[in-house]
Amino acid sequence: MKLGIIGTGAVGTTLARALSAAGHDVQVANSRGPETIDADALDFGAHAVSAREAVRDKEVVILSVPFARVPDVAGLFASVPDDTVVIDTSNYFPHLGGPIDAVDDGRVESVWVSEQLGRPVAKAWNAALAGTLRTKGVPExxxxxxxxxxxxxxxxxxxxxxxxxxxxxxxxxxxxVLADSWRQQPMTPAYCTELSLAELAPALAAADRSRAPRDRDRQMERFMTLGAAPTLDETVALNRSLHL
Incomplete structure (x- = not known):
């Protein structure tokens, strides 16, 4: 498939590598121009392009920008055909990008993203840490x-x-459906806890919508009190501990 990826942070770069290695025609872009894209993202055949090129004539566009930056890229999608699948990978952390009233008032994260873009989106890859995506993908x-x-x-x-x-x-x-994607938002039982397929459905079902924002903010405060940044496995263990 012809894929465009907007965003070259840890998640966007990892997906560019993985999906080009899987045989897809991948073009990747950021807000600073193709000349600034790290060669690491291009190791398996992805091509650095402008943001407008990355959404042109694509079957899928993966949007991997910080949640609060979504409105900044909405204009790119004005001419993207309706049958292009747009996938949102972002998560809302108000301590990073600032509060968004609509989401704080209960709008589901990716529903808000869809409203900003003026088109439907799918939600995927948001419920895994960047390190998980980079190091723990294995064959079917x-x-x-x-x-x-x-x-x-x-x-x-x-x-x-x-x-x-x-x-x-x-x-x-x-x-x-997208309205139910709150079940995979931070810090629900399915979010960044590295579950198997058999474990994931019960975790999604166990999500408590009123509790998740409180757990998100409590977990961020917990991380900030740590003397050193936790490892990937330590982070997963801390996320799991919220639901014991």
């Missing part, structure tokens, strides 16, 4: 393979996003 059928939830209102968009999740090294779980 590998015992203990980590599963990730995928939500979208369109059955076709969900199917496409699930296929790409599988090709990036993770089992994909059909998490239903």
């Amino acid at each position: 059928g590998t015992p203990g393979r980590i599963a990730l939830p995928v939500a979208a209102d369109s059955d076709e968009a969900r199917r496409v996003a699930m296929r790409l999740v599988e090709e990036s090294g993770f089992d994909a779980h059909d998490a239903g």
Whole structure:
């Protein structure tokens, strides 16, 4: 497939590598121009382009920018055809990008993203840490393979996003419509806890919508009190400990 990726942070770079290695025609862009894109993102055949080129004539566009920056890139999607699948990977952390009233008042994160872009989106890859995406993807059928939830209102968009999740090294779980994607937002039981496919559905079902923002803010305060940055496995363990 012809894929565009907007954003070259840890997640965008990892997806550029994984999906180009899987055989897709990947173009990647950031806000600073193609000449600033790290060669690491291009190791497996992805091409650095401008942001407008990255959304032109694509079957899928993966939006991997900070949540609060989504309105800044909305103009890129004005001419993107309706049948292009747009996948949102972002998460809302108000201590990083500032508070957003609509989300604080209960708007589901990716529903808000869809409203900013003026088009439907799918939600995928948001429920894994960047380190998990970079180091723990394995071939289909590998015992203990980590599963990730995928939500979208369109059955076709969900199917496409699930296929790409599988090709990036993770089992994909059909998490239903976008309005239910709050179940994979920070810090729900399914968020960045590295669960198997069998474990993921019960975790999504156990999510408490009123509790998640409190857990998110409490966990961020907890991380800030640590003397040193936790390792990937320590972070996963801390996230799991919220739900014991």
